[in-house]
Amino acid sequence: MRPDENETEILSGLIALSKNLLSAEELLDSYLIWSRQNKLSLMQVLMDRNVLSTEQCATLETQVRSSIANSTDATESVDTSIQNTAHSDTVFETVLTDDLETGGPGSRVLKRAGQEIPVLREKITLKGLYSTGGMGQVWIAYDEILQREIALKELKSSMSDSTRNRERFFREAQLTGELDHPGVVPVYQYSADEESGQFYYTMRFIKGRTFTQHIHEYHSQYDASSKTGVTAELIRLLSKFVSLCQTIAYAHSRQIIHRDLKGDNVILGDFGEVIVLDWGLAKKLGDPLFDADRETVISPAGEEAVENLSETMQGEKLGTPAYMAPEQATGRIDQIDFRTDVYCLSAILYEILTDQPPFSGRSIVEVLDLVIHSTPKPPGKRVPGIPAELEQICLKGLSKNRDQRQQSARELANQVQTWISERAERKRTEEERERFFNLSLDLLAILDARGNLSQTNPAWEVILGWSTSDLKAMTVRDILFQEDHRQLTDDLEQILSGEALTAVEYRCLCKDGTYRWVLWNASLIAGESSIYLVGRDITERKQTEQTFHELLESAPDGMVVVNSSGQIVLVNTQLERLFKFPREELLGRSIDVLVPEQFRSGHSRHVARFFQSPDFRPMGSGLNLEGQRKSGEVFPVEISLSPVRTEQGLLVSAAVRDLSHRNHENRTS
Incomplete structure (x- = not known):
């Protein structure tokens, strides 16, 4: 039996992909053009788009013809080649699936190659695989009837044979649909086909990036340029965190706990949305239908499949190790309640402040042991300049004892929001202070926890000769007499502990190499890890x-x-x-x-x-x-x-x- 030309074209493209002559994206784009035009071959499209050269296409066509000519059953040869190649790229399967509705050239090939393709009764077109997890995978899809882009989450075929997995998947859709809140993606419909083993639900597709991605981006810029622990971007992330807490507070009002909160399960939309995803491990308190939590999710890969400490574990220890509360890590299901989510939220807050979860290790067992027995390192020890109030809020939520945490997500949200509001008020005070800075004849400065002079006034140049640009590259130690450095260390510790320093005399270096005596008064700025300095020249005295x-x-x-x-x-x-x-x-x-x-x-x-x-x-x-x-x-x-x-x-x-x-x-x- 001879293969048709379409099958030969597809095989040529797959062979090129397997030989790394082009990327999956290049092949997919070229395939979409070819499937909608009857005049050009796939090889011609690849050449027109400068993806492959004429020589490369000629070599591929020769290899395909030779393979077919040397086979007793050429069609079987094509099918085998497609199976061996197509299974290695799920995204390529997605585009070929698009032809199932239209009868395009990829439809028959994929069916013969044994691909698992959702047979959708509704007018839904799968456009591409968006993400994959332990039980399910999410596709970007298009609703042909309402003409809108949607997300389709399906239970993996390898998981759908288990009744418990199907029940858990339905519970996830049901709980997500029950939460009518701007912070939870709305569910459109649920579909289950026992005969085909196809289970999925559709929902609104949110364009954006995960909270974790935003956090990593912030810290990469912070490390490169910032001298202070509080920036406009940190305030923005904290505001998003407050929205996240309010969403969880709403879920708690419906007696639903998430149990797998982490930055990767939160999407920050392109238009300000803060959306909590993946309610697959959610539990409704007091409902016997949702109390069967000790079942194990049946997975062909088994527990060893969880290699990433930010991936969700299934089974008795439900959750993600790096963000898991101690009661989850020890498998004490009966102790899991609203305060378990408070711990997970605090772990996200810790990540916002430090760019890493509270605990990390070389294995899941090591991380779980740290979660159960160890105290997290204070954020300020990881990133200098973290405001003490924020650090205290975060560490309170990470308490091993549930009674010592904030007792609700709303309480945690209110504490962070109060800090943000007080910060805004302090910002107005700083603007007034800025005007005063420029008028004062005394030396005025803001000093961060690392000793950097983050703000100075013109008096520094008048008295000591140092310009504002000079001081930006200096620390307070650079301007003090070397014999006074030990005393400075003690004084900084005293101020950062909250005790003001008054009438302390230091010899300060002038730009011309001479020294002048300065009488300093210093105090900690409320709500920050910054120090306010006032110095008066007492050299004549x-x-x-x-x-x-x-x-x-x-x-x-x-x-x-x-x-x-x-x-x-x-x-x-x-x-x-x-x-x-x-x-x-x-x-x-x-x-x-x-x-x-x-x-x-x-x-x-x-x-x-x-x-x-x-x-x-x-x-x-x-x-x-x-x-x-x-x-x-x-x-x-x-x-x-x-x-x-x-x-x-x-x-x-x-x-x-x-x-x-x-x-x-x-x-x-």
């Missing part, structure tokens, strides 16, 4: 203090300087020797420590009275005064007092002279 300190050291008497609170702020070496106190034990302490104990109770009043009416008091004022050394020894002294006005306020400098030798001489004379 420090130089004055240095001069004053040198004068103190050159004085023959002991010198001590106190502030209006009576605290010691400066001492010289002579005072250390006189009272036998090391300097570090005196600075910051009350001046009373140098006064004999019997006079200390009233001494603070004398200090306060002097600061109210400060006046110079020279040595030799005729007062009998005494001091007390660290050892407790009391000795006679003479004191002069001098008020000193500074930027820090009024200070008093006291010169202390030991009179022990003079009194001894008076007693002996």
Whole structure:
């Protein structure tokens, strides 16, 4: 029996595909042109579209004719070749299926080659395979009656022999159809043909990409350019996440839990849609028809077929390992409830923040063990700059104990939405701060968690010489004196923990290589992991203090300087020797420590009275005064007092002279 010309043409194309002379897409496009034109051969179309050269087509035709001529049954030879090739490309089967309705050249060939083609009673044309999963596969199709593009999900023929699989597939269609919500794709119709083993349902086709794809794209751009943990794109993804949570909250109001939530099961449409897909593992609580959850989905490939940690597992441990709640991982079906979906949603939030699920490993067993026993690494440890509030919301939802999670998807949605709203309010505050930045004479800056100067004002160039473009490539460490780096590390940890830092002095590098002293105040910006810095140039004050300190050291008497609170702020070496106190034990302490104990109770009043009416008091004022050394020894002294006005306020400098030798001489004379 001789094959017809159409079969020969198809075989030539398949041989070219098997030899990698062209891609499946190129062959499909050429086939569509050929099947709708009677004048050109398939080889001619391939040559006209510059897919194959004249020589390649001639060689293919020669090989096909030789194969047919050397076979006792040429038609059987063609059929065998088609079977061996066509099965390797499901997409090619899809296009040939298009000819079943019209009787095109691919129809008879595919039937003879033993292909599994859905025989659709309705006017539905399959256009191409969109995706495939454990039980079913989704086709892009066209509704000839209503003239619209639709999605058709069918139960794989390898799965349809199992009654349990057919029941689960019907349950998926039924539950999806029950959820009348913008976040759930509407189901149009369900069809079951026991005789042909064909089970499918149709639904609206959503053009878009998965949530996971959007997350990966965001992080690839974030890693390349962003210095802050909060960007406009992150806010957009979080808003989509809130919509996702609200969809699940609606499903929960209908007593339906999804049980397989992950980024790959959520489509972000091209026009703003957020659609939850794949309700195949969904369960309706309290309905005995939906409580038979321990059945195993019969699969020819078995459990070993699940190699990707983001693929759905079937059987007692229903769900996807990387996003699975602990109660799912341990197979405790009776503990699965709304909070199981809250965990899965929080795992998606974790992926939004870090570009990876909470747990990953080399095998499913390893991941399940981590899910059951380990605590996820805080998102901020993976991606610096993640706002602490978002991290806390996420980790709360990932708690092993269901009672410690958000108790509903709505609660989780509200927490994230509240953060977004507060962020918007902070954004307005930032715009006002931006105007203030440009007017301030002080050094102003926003510092991220990694120490980058994400925003500065013109005062940096006026005081230190660094322009805005210079500072964009610098960290705060680059402008500080190297000896201060250790102190900076401690201060950053203190600020990021939520404790403000006040009146800290650092030496800052100028562009010309010199240093200036800057007094810094810093605090954490509410709701972020960014630090607000205010710095004032105190170089002149420090130089004055240095001069004053040198004068103190050159004085023959002991010198001590106190502030209006009576605290010691400066001492010289002579005072250390006189009272036998090391300097570090005196600075910051009350001046009373140098006064004999019997006079200390009233001494603070004398200090306060002097600061109210400060006046110079020279040595030799005729007062009998005494001091007390660290050892407790009391000795006679003479004191002069001098008020000193500074930027820090009024200070008093006291010169202390030991009179022990003079009194001894008076007693002996």
